[in-house]
Amino acid sequence: MKLILFGAPGVGKGTQSKLLAQEFSIPQISTGDIFRRAIENKTELGKQAKDFLDKGILVPDLVVLGMVKERLKEEDTKKGFILDGFPRTIPQAEGLEKMLMEIGSRLDKVVEIRVPTEELNKRLVNRRLCRTCGEEYNLIYKPIPENGICVKCSGKEFYHRSDDSEEVVFKRNSEYEKNTFPLIEFYKNNKLLLSVDGVKPIEEVNKDILNLLKG
Ligand code: AP5
Numbered sequence: 629m630k631l632i633l634f635g636a637p638g639v640g641k642g643t644q645s646k647l648l649a650q651e652f653s654i655p656q657i658s659t660g661d662i663f664r665r666a667i668e669n670k671t672e673l674g675k676q677a678k679d680f681l682d683k684g685i686l687v688p689d690l691v692v693l694g695m696v697k698e699r700l701k702e703e704d705t706k707k708g709f710i711l712d713g714f715p716r717t718i719p720q721a722e723g724l725e726k727m728l729m730e731i732g733s734r735l736d737k738v739v740e741i742r743v744p745t746e747e748l749n750k751r752l753v754n755r756r757l758c759r760t761c762g763e764e765y766n767l768i769y770k771p772i773p774e775n776g777i778c779v780k781c782s783g784k785e786f787y788h789r790s791d792d793s794e795e796v797v798f799k800r801n802s803e804y805e806k807n808t809f810p811l812i813e814f815y816k817n818n819k820l821l822l823s824v825d826g827v828k829p830i831e832e833v834n835k836d837i838l839n840l841l842k843g
Pocket residue numbers: 635636637638639640641642643644658659660661663680681684685686687688692712713714715716720751752755764765766791800826827828829830833
């Protein structure tokens with residue numbers, strides 16, 4: 629199974645990709661996670677990407693394409709993969725097609741998750757993460773426990789992603805509208821696009837995606 633999970637910042641691409649990765653026993657490949665890890669580890673890639681992530685703008689296509697090409701050469705992708713946050717521009721989508729063609733492969737489906745912008749802002753601006761295990765909390769929907777201890781790992785430190793500030797979320801959204809939204813037409817034309825309502829509870833969205841993929 630070779631899938632793309634697609635949608636605006638905060639629709640739940642990461643959340644749903646992780647569930648699908650478990651379901652199908654294939655890796656979730658999140659370009660955002662790869663960049664954040666590289667920034668934390670102060671690698672060359674991290675140095676190139678940091679400024680873009682801090683400002684909420686897209687990392688240049690050539691950097692992203694090179695990185696994904698390397699990742700798709702790894703053994704664990706042979707059975708399939710779930711791309712989360714990639715492609716985000718038409719040149720990235722074309723680059724992906726070319727990469728897959730070169731290895732005699734192609735995408736199975738592109739799943740678009742839809743959520744109104746107002747809800748997205750609430751999810752991102754109020755998101756907090758456990759520093760130890762990455763468990764996600766939300767000041768409105770899923771507050772950090774009163775005792776300040778993570779329910780998953782007992783960690784005691786929580787942080788706000790630097791690009792989840794109101795100002796940067798606004799920028800990430802406008803980047804999506806300008807550069808990424810046109811991909812919907814691209815994948816509709818390729819007859820690969822499926823759409824789900826991402827406002828429902830996480831488990832229901834997951835069921836809807838699985839049903840669509842079966843259909
Ligand atoms: P990236 O890390 O990909 O961030 P994003 O797509 O902007 O958004 P998120 O990862 O925050 O949201 P998501 O849709 O995965 O939702 P999530 O499951 O986390 O990219 C970061 C940056 O890296 C970019 O701005 C860019 O600079 C750079 N970058 C990355 N890829 C690039 C590329 N291909 N090209 C160029 N630059 C690139 O959920 C969000 C929150 O909502 C969570 O708290 C979650 O618990 C909650 N939630 C999820 N589902 C539900 C639900 N159904 N109901 C209620 N809450 C829910």
